Amino acid sequence: MDRRRFIQQGSAAFSLGTVAGTSLPLSAWAQARKDTLRVLSEGAPNSQDPHGEGVSRESLGLFFNVYDRLVNFDRAQLSPGVFKYDYGRFRGELAERFETSADGRTLTFFLRRDATFHDGKPVTAADVKWSLDRAVSLPASKRQLATGSLENPSQFTVVDAHTFRIALPRADRYTLPNLALSFASVLNSELAKSHATAADPWATEWVKAHEAGGGAFRIESFTPGQQVVYTRFDGWKGGSAPQLRRAVFQVVPSASNRVAALLKGDADVALQLPPKDLDALTDTTRAKVVSVPVTTSFRFVAFNTQAKPFDDVRVRQAIAYALPYTTLLRGANLGRGEALYGARPGKPASSRFPQPYPYDTQLLKAKELLAQAGYPQGFKISFSYNVGDATLAEPAALLIQEALAKIGIALSIEKVPSAQWGTLQTEKKLPFFIDSSSAWFNDPDYFFRIFFQGDWRWNFGSFKNDELAKLLEQARWETDRAKYDLAIQRAIEIAFEQVPLVPLWLPTFEAALQPDLQGFTYYIHGQVDFRPLTRS
Amino acid sequence: MSFARRVVSRLAATVPVLAGTAVFTFVLTHVLPGDPAAFLASGPNAGPEEIAQIRARMGLDLPLPTQLWHYLQALAHGDWGQSHTTGQPVLTDLWQRLPASLELTLAAFVLTLLVALPLGTAAALRPRSLWDRACTVLTVGGSCVPSFVIALLLVYVFYFLLGWAPEPTGRIDAMIEPPPVRSGFMLLDAALALRWDAFASAAGRLLLPSVAMAAFSLAPVARLTRASLLGVLRSDPVRTARALGLPPRAVLAGALHLALLPVVTSAGMVFSYMLSANVVIEKVFAWPGIGSYALDALMAADHAPLQGFVLLVALMFVLVNFAIDLLHERIDPRVGSVA
Numbered sequence: 001m002d003r004r005r006f007i008q009q010g011s012a013a014f015s016l017g018t019v020a021g022t023s024l025p026l027s028a029w030a031q032a033r034k035d036t037l038r039v040l041s042e043g044a045p046n047s048q049d050p051h052g053e054g055v056s057r058e059s060l061g062l063f064f065n066v067y068d069r070l071v072n073f074d075r076a077q078l079s080p081g082v083f084k085y086d087y088g089r090f091r092g093e094l095a096e097r098f099e100t101s102a103d104g105r106t107l108t109f110f111l112r113r114d115a116t117f118h119d120g121k122p123v124t125a126a127d128v129k130w131s132l133d134r135a136v137s138l139p140a141s142k143r144q145l146a147t148g149s150l151e152n153p154s155q156f157t158v159v160d161a162h163t164f165r166i167a168l169p170r171a172d173r174y175t176l177p178n179l180a181l182s183f184a185s186v187l188n189s190e191l192a193k194s195h196a197t198a199a200d201p202w203a204t205e206w207v208k209a210h211e212a213g214g215g216a217f218r219i220e221s222f223t224p225g226q227q228v229v230y231t232r233f234d235g236w237k238g239g240s241a242p243q244l245r246r247a248v249f250q251v252v253p254s255a256s257n258r259v260a261a262l263l264k265g266d267a268d269v270a271l272q273l274p275p276k277d278l279d280a281l282t283d284t285t286r287a288k289v290v291s292v293p294v295t296t297s298f299r300f301v302a303f304n305t306q307a308k309p310f311d312d313v314r315v316r317q318a319i320a321y322a323l324p325y326t327t328l329l330r331g332a333n334l335g336r337g338e339a340l341y342g343a344r345p346g347k348p349a350s351s352r353f354p355q356p357y358p359y360d361t362q363l364l365k366a367k368e369l370l371a372q373a374g375y376p377q378g379f380k381i382s383f384s385y386n387v388g389d390a391t392l393a394e395p396a397a398l399l400i401q402e403a404l405a406k407i408g409i410a411l412s413i414e415k416v417p418s419a420q421w422g423t424l425q426t427e428k429k430l431p432f433f434i435d436s437s438s439a440w441f442n443d444p445d446y447f448f449r450i451f452f453q454g455d456w457r458w459n460f461g462s463f464k465n466d467e468l469a470k471l472l473e474q475a476r477w478e479t480d481r482a483k484y485d486l487a488i489q490r491a492i493e494i495a496f497e498q499v500p501l502v503p504l505w506l507p508t509f510e511a512a513l514q515p516d517l518q519g520f521t522y523y524i525h526g527q528v529d530f531r532p533l534t535r536s
Numbered sequence: 537m538s539f540a541r542r543v544v545s546r547l548a549a550t551v552p553v554l555a556g557t558a559v560f561t562f563v564l565t566h567v568l569p570g571d572p573a574a575f576l577a578s579g580p581n582a583g584p585e586e587i588a589q590i591r592a593r594m595g596l597d598l599p600l601p602t603q604l605w606h607y608l609q610a611l612a613h614g615d616w617g618q619s620h621t622t623g624q625p626v627l628t629d630l631w632q633r634l635p636a637s638l639e640l641t642l643a644a645f646v647l648t649l650l651v652a653l654p655l656g657t658a659a660a661l662r663p664r665s666l667w668d669r670a671c672t673v674l675t676v677g678g679s680c681v682p683s684f685v686i687a688l689l690l691v692y693v694f695y696f697l698l699g700w701a702p703e704p705t706g707r708i709d710a711m712i713e714p715p716p717v718r719s720g721f722m723l724l725d726a727a728l729a730l731r732w733d734a735f736a737s738a739a740g741r742l743l744l745p746s747v748a749m750a751a752f753s754l755a756p757v758a759r760l761t762r763a764s765l766l767g768v769l770r771s772d773p774v775r776t777a778r779a780l781g782l783p784p785r786a787v788l789a790g791a792l793h794l795a796l797l798p799v800v801t802s803a804g805m806v807f808s809y810m811l812s813a814n815v816v817i818e819k820v821f822a823w824p825g826i827g828s829y830a831l832d833a834l835m836a837a838d839h840a841p842l843q844g845f846v847l848l849v850a851l852m853f854v855l856v857n858f859a860i861d862l863l864h865e866r867i868d869p870r871v872g873s874v875a
Contacts, residue, residue: 038710046623053590054576054620139586208623224622224629225832226824227710248710252822256688257704260696266703388835419837423571426587456584457574 034535035245037517039528040258042272044251046224049207050185051134051141060182061249061527065230067185067213068238070095070109070128070164071176075521075532082290083521083532087442090176093238094123094186094214095164104171111162115237117188117214125164129156130189132166134202141183144440148178170477177441182525188212216242216531226251230530243534262287262512269528270512274391275334281512292509292522293338296447297438298354299392301400302460302501304431309381310461314373316499320359321366324403329505332396337505348496351488353444354503357496366407378408384433388418393434400434426457435460436507440524444488445475452500463500546861550854557850558611558843562604565839572596575837576620607843616847617840621832626844630826634848635720636707637818637825641811643742644749649803652754656761656799657792660769671762675755687748687820694744702740705822709737745821749814753806760802764795796867804860812849 045059050067052059074089092098095109115123133153135141145151149172157165168175178184187207195206211219216238217230230247252258259277261267263286273281281287301323303310310316325341343349343356370378383400385393394415401411411432416424424430437458439450449472450458452465471491478484509526519532573591591597595606610617616626659671678686694701707722708714715722715729723742726735768774768791777787815827826845833841 033711036711040705046621052623056621139589143586223632223824224624225829226706226822229710250705250710250822252705253819253828254688254822257691257820257822260691261703261705264696264699264703417569418835419575420569422574423569423837426571426574426584 032246035243037244037247037269037528037530037533038267039247039249039269039271040252040261040267041249042251042253042255042258044225045222045228045249047208048211048219048222049204050182050187051138051202052204052208053138053140055140058249058527060525061529062219062228063182063185064215064523064525064527065217065247065530066211066215066219067182067187068094068115068123068215069180069182069184069186070111071098071180073177073180073524075523078292078522081518081520082292083519084292085521085523087177087524090180094128105168107166107168107175108159109164109166111164112237113162115214116235117191117212118218118233118235119188119191120235121188121190123186123214124161125158126161127189128164128186129153129158130193131187132156132184134187134192135183135185138202138204144181144183145178147446148172148174148176150175150178150184171479173443174441174446180524181440186214188214214238217247220246239531242531244530247530249528259512262514265514268514268517271528273510273512275336278336278510278512279334285515287512288515288517290509290511290513290520290522291336293506294438294509294526295354295506296440296442296524297436297507298340298503299333299337299434299436299505299507300460300501300503301432301434302430303433304428305461305463305500306428307431309373309375309379310431312373313498314369315375316502317359318366318369318373318407319404319409320357320499320502321362321369322404322407322409323359323502323504324361324399325359325504326361327403328396328399331399332392333505333507336510337507340503340505348489348492351444351485351492353447353488353492354506355492357499357503359499359502361403363406370407370409375408378410380410380412381432382414383411384414384416384424384430386418386421386435387415388421389435390415396434422457425460428462444492445472445484448472448488448491448495449476452495459500461500463498465494465498465500468494543862546858550858553854554847554850558608558847559604561843561846562607563600565842566600566603568837568839572620572837572839616844619833619838619841621836621838621841622829626840629829629841630844630848632720633824633826633829636722636823637811637814637827639707639721639723640742640745640749640817640823640825641807641814644746644753644810644814645803645807647746647750648753648757648806651750652757653761653799655754656758657765659758659762660765661788663766668762671758675758678751679755681751682816683748683752684816684820686751687745687817690744690748691820701744702737704741704744704820706824707738707741708734709741712737741821745817745823748820749810749817753810756802756806757799761795761799764798765791768795793867797864800863800867801860804856804863808849808853808856811852 041058043056043058045056045062047055047059048062048066050063070093071090072093073085073087074091075083076086078084094111094115096112098107098109100107111123111125111128117123132150133156136145136151136153149168149170155167157167159165192203192207192212196203209222216233216236218233220229220231222228227248227250232242232245252261255273255277258267258270259273259281262270263284278289282289301319303316303319305311305316325339329335329337329339340354340356342360343358345358348355370376383397385397397413401413404411437451439447448468451460452463453459453469453472468491471487475484475487475491478487509522511520511528513520516536518534518536521529521532523529573587573594573596576590595603614627619626619629622629655671655674658667662668691704695704702709712734715725715731715734718725718728722738723735726738774787774791777790812827814825815831817823818825818828819831826848830842830845833845
């Protein structure tokens with residue numbers, strides 16, 4: 001074959017490829033594309049079981065699109081076309097309405113009569129009971145639902161086919177929010193039960209790989225670790241019918257490729273982008289960036305408050321005065337977050353939490369405190385971060401190392417592989433580190449219970465304080481708002497003074513979208529809810 | 537020794553290698569720091585008792601030799617364990633993903649041979665010519681620049697700037713219905729189902745990753761072809777053939793045949809290496825192969841897929857080496873008779 005013929009044939013093959021690729025009539029293809037949403041993410045759903053164990057964060061999005069719950073959080077507009085869930089208000093999803101008894105101990109839900117599962121079977125109170133029984137029996141969902149006093153199958157009663165009752169030992173303000181989480185998803189009980197075995201009465205093996213829902217979308221194909229294709233369930237009654245017919249959720253590990261696909265118009269939503277890419281996208285008109293402060297989370301620097309030298313509160317305060325807050329927020333996170341430092345000294349401004357701490361970079365004060373604690377020359381200590389978090393944590397660690405050197409504290413930076421990070425935190429083996437974390441709910445007492453007490457991983461500073469424990473116990477069941485605020489403000493004061501850890505900033509949830517997408521709603525799970533999205 | 541007996545004895549010799557690999561990877565993954573149970577229970581509601589429960593269920597609380605025994609027993613029954621990142625049995629995962637890796641590796645390998653063999657030959661025939669210089673530049677460049685840089689550069693230029701290449705995501709356009717899975721090889725499946733739109737999409741998506749992969753596998757094959765051919769061209773038989781006035785074409789054909797042995801060996805090694813080490817390329821192009829699977833597992837303290845991956849790669853190495861040995865016998869009959 002000579003060269004010319006080779007080139008001719010090559011280009012013929014190439015143009016054949018182009019023609020075949022668009023073999024659909026152009027308008028039909030455009031139509032299909034318009035009704036389809038393509039989401040690119042770094043990770044993928046790994047389970048279809050809302051009560052499953054070891055489910056990835058992306059699975060939460062699947063649970064919300066594929067399953068319905070009795071209730072969901074209502075939403076409020078943040079900026080044109082962008083919404084956020086409203087923690088205080090609920091709207092029925094499978095329940096048309098619900099009633100709370102005067103003593104708050106009985107919740108009665110009246111189910112929609114026309115709702116069906118994806119296989120056409122009507123949704124009944126028996127399905128709701130079976131699903132909640134399952135939720136409080138399987139370990140992962142059990143623990144979360146217990147925070148809302150949902151603990152025992154005997155609490156759930158089927159009154160009639162469309163009426164369902166929950167009995168509580170005492171009125172609990174965390175019951176309804178828990179019922180709006182994916183852990184309280186309602187499964188098609190007959191379908192799931194037909195796949196149960198004696199060894200696996202809750203059909204966990206089957207549900208992991210097969211949805212049994214009645215939500216707005218059903219799963220067309222599910223490839224763990226790669227992609228999920230959703231199609232709209234036209235019989236959905238839990239809300240107004242979604243505009244999108246199809247959604248494709250795909251894993252693209254490289255952030256720059258996610259951005260490129262978005263800018264080329266091949267993708268509609270790009271998630272988990274590093275600050276640098278988000279900054280670049282903010283300047284273009286070919287994409288828009290949604291930024292929602294996640295008020296249930298924080299980025300922080302933590303230390304082991306039970307071991308030297310951080311068992312001395314003055315050392316912890318010295319660190320809180322020495323951290324280069326502004327440089328960190330701007331340098332490591334390009335300013336994308338709300339500052340949790342620099343409040344005026346004194347009492348907390350409100351009972352909101354996390355809120356700015358009364359610390360700022362004041363090296364003289366830091367040195368003085370160190371000297372008082374008996375470390376006038378400083379000390380040496382290791383400072384760790386999770387390699388999986390390196391985009392942000394690596395520059396942050398370097399900035400912190402440089403800043404603390406000024407007060408004589410020499411840091412040796414340790415990069416910890418992601419697989420090992422959880423183990424080291426659980427075993428309390430990290431003396432000093434940077435991380436971020438979030439809780440499901442925004443109430444300060446809930447937040448405090450997770451992060452500032454207990455012998456578990458989430459108490460990052462291994463903090464112990466008797467007064468705090470008492471205040472939290474009191475606030476847990478307090479129904480008088482004023483008394484609650486008082487207790488919480490005292491608890492926040494303790495956190496300010498004792499510094500169980502040093503918060504840096506409130507992270508923001510960020511997603512880059514095609515400019516014509518409207519109605520993006522940030523829900524508690526931090527994933528993409530396809531139901532309210534529209535294309536103008 | 538007859539051919540059949542040689543094959544059987546060679547295959548028997550691989551059994552201890554594979555058994556050793558299984559034991560070695562088991563020990564290696566279990567001395568790695570990082571507790572899978574703590575990782576699994578990393579939801580915001582997991583406490584110490586839950587971690588202990590998971591550990592007991594996964595059998596991680598048993599002594600290491602007992603765990604190893606259980607692992608080998610399961611392996612003997614064809615159970616490669618369960619992945620907790622994908623929620624599927626490891627064997628299923630690997631079986632689904634191996635064709636993707638093989639397809640990409642084969643495409644890149646063919647590309648490598650198509651470029652490296654002529655280039656190496658041309659460079660050897662005309663040392664210090666423009667061809668030789670080009671060969672040097674290409675091989676040095678390809679092996680010096682990290683493959684992910686080449687990959688990202690290709691994506692930036694050919695997808696983002698020029699728009700000639702399709703989106704560098706996966707094996708087929710997400711908007712096209714994939715062909716029914718028969719072999720797992722996307723091109724073959726599309727051709728079998730006469731789905732030419734899928735075939736074109738899959739072929740287009742294969743292009744950039746295989747070029748990026750070929751860039752680094754080019755160097756060893758091209759350099760070795762050149763060196764081997766240079767040696768042969770200077771050897772006595774070729775000089776004699778030339779002196780006898782054989783036509784240059786016939787001389788070259790003979791020389792190429794003689795030069796082939798080391799090239800086949802290196803090409804075989806390059807192929808095995810490409811298959812196991814294309815993790816970076818798979819990550820950049822969101823290619824659902826076994827390399828990215830193993831990397832995800834490593835990040836998630838997911839031991840079973842990691843062990844499965846190493847075992848599978850060991851198996852592939854053994855098979856490729858075996859094939860090379862057979863090929864050697866075809867090229868040079870002396871090899872077989874000596875063994």
